[in-house]
Amino acid sequence: MEKTPQSRRSFLTSLTLLLASGGLLVRYLMPRSAGNRRVLASAAAADVPLGGALLFRSERIILLRKDTGFYALSLICTHLGCTVTVTENGLACPCHGSLFDRQGKVLKGPADRALIQLPVEEHGERIDVLG
């Protein structure tokens, strides 16, 4: 066996300590509820016509209404994060040309995942979008 500068025991000890402290560091770096379950946008139900939508530009959210109820999509393009633009037939991303339909599904373009659907809560007249 080759003569090593470090014994097997001390190598395993150092390795275990390194992995353990690395794991603790990673836990420290990832807080819970760093932006979960709060109301991102809110609107009155009457503001959203049937088959239409309400756009929240700075929050990058679109609240839509279909015959079965309300739903919300994130306007963050799943390709590289630009804000998609709303057109009559669907949603288009100005950066690299990805196209999405009203459900957020990808029609064309470098994006390969659908737009994220955000949970919607109805409280009487108000509709809240959570994130």
Place this chain on the structure above:
Amino acid sequence: MISEFLKHLFPRVVLERNLRFSYTFCLGGLAFTAFLIMITSGMLLMIYYQPTPERAFSSVLFLESSVWGGKYLRSLHRLTSHTLLVLILLHTLRVILTGTYQKPRQMNWVIGCLLLFLTLFGAYTGYLLPFDQLAFWATQTGVELLATLPFGTYLRSLLVPDGVGQGLSLLRFYALHIMIIPMGVLQLSFLHFYRVRKNKGVLPYL
């Protein structure tokens, strides 16, 4: 005492052929000088910059409009960062073209690559801090690109826990930019210079 400190920087023995300018074109030394300028200008900028999403941009505007030398200092910091990256890349090119990465300097080449990566990462974290449109979108795109790597979403939530425009992420980028990365670059630089000196390399600032 100062002259003794300066004298101790010079090696006792130096090879005559290492004294030619065309040996290294001083690129490494110039890069380190640029880095020292970054540290000094950065420390001065810290006095006015406020690392919260609500205040970041307005603190930069305040620095530029109402602080004597503020506009100059911010431009100096920005332009020197471009210069630093160019000098590091030219230095890397010189090292490759002269074959200096070979035995007995392989370890120093690895340290140099780490330095390149850390400097690039430092420039990337600094880019977000003014929090204008350019900064936000550059960071957003970069983070989405990171997410395409293996374990990408995990790395992404380490770097940006709550979203590029939010407080935790800005603070994380700020901590990385002003302390964690500069400490790493400084320590690796000193190791880098030690190895150069050990291989009977150049004079300080040559």
